[in-house]
Amino acid sequence: MPSKYQIQVKDEKGRLDKFIAEEINDLSRTRIKELIQDKNILVNGKSAKVSYKIQSGDQISVTVPKLKPLNAEPEDIPLDIIYEDQDVIVVNKPQGMVVHPAAGHPDHTLVNALLYHTKDLAASPEGFRPGIVHRIDKDTSGLLMVAKNSKARKSLESQLAHKTNKRQYLAIVHGNFGEDAGAIDAPIGRNPYHRKKMGIVDNGKNAVTHFKVLEQFKKYSLVRCQLETGRTHQIRVHMAYIGHPVAGDPLYGPRKTLKGNGQFLHAQVLGFKQPSTGEWLEFKVKPPAIFEQRLTELRRNK
Structure with a gap:
């Protein structure tokens, strides 16, 4: 099951990605960027850019899909x-x-x-x-x-x-x-x-x-x-x-x-x-x- 978060902006300021990284410690900035691009992070019910400047009263919803288990498969890549x-x-x-x-x-x-x-x-x-x-x-x-x-x-x-x-x-x-x-x-x-x-x-x-x-x-x-x-x-x-x-x-x-x-x-x-x-x-x-x-x-x- 995916993890879901609901966050309300109070008096914080700054970029959307930085704000979420501070609110949800388990997410890296890279992962947050991916979630924003995949529209798994919404601001007031709408998609937003990574650089969106948050405003007081914004309602932010974050959905984190469960990552697929890592599984190494053979690939024909040259080796030295x-x-x-x-x-x-x-x-x-x-x-x-x-x-x-x-x-x-x-x-x-x-x-x-x-x-x-x-x-x-x-x-x-x-x-x-x-x-x-x-x-x-x-x-x-x-x-x-x-x-x-x-x-x-x-x-x-x-x-x-x-x-x-x-x-x-x-x-x-x-x-x-x-x-x-x-x-x-x-x-x-x-x-x-x-x-x-x-x-x-x-x-x-x-x-x-x-x-x-x-x-x-x-x-x-x-x-x-x-x-x-x-x-x-x-x-x-x-x-x-x-x-x-x-x-x-x-x-x-x-x-x-x-x-x-x-x-x-x-x-x-x-x-x-x-x-x-x-x-x-x-x-x-x-x-x-x-x-x-x-x-x-x-x-x-x-």
């Missing part, structure tokens, strides 16, 4: 597979691809492509993320390890939990550094004022990022970040926290930044023990062309 054996797949995820189906991204994900590539993926409790033991953001490129069976899943998850694997990222960040290296130890949790953001919060989960400055340019720097923990948006949040947000980051960075397809963050190195043999495996991939292009320009203008 770096390594594969009977237990694991190492894939170089392109910038712009979501790792697994989620609300707003029901298909065309890495999982959809993996299901077309192989029938051997470790089952997941949710059903829509088989094989996935860790993630990188949609607009972050680079290496991911994928489990092909339950034994491999347990091994890889244990390595992540005990911090025995290796995950290094390249990032172009704003500003220059006075030090060559450092460590950021600051707890990360959901930003209480912005649903889509994470932040440094007192009751957040322990998060540690080590960084090394590789090159410095005019207004930007190239850094290597190594994860000790793996929190959502960890590098993006931590670098912004110390005053060096990742270039191109639409969520945590400034508007005036390097032109690209999102944040200039690339999972360059991935290392772990092979689940069956215990052999150490390590892989390294180059950043995408847009990343290399911007680096070349920064070096030229150094």
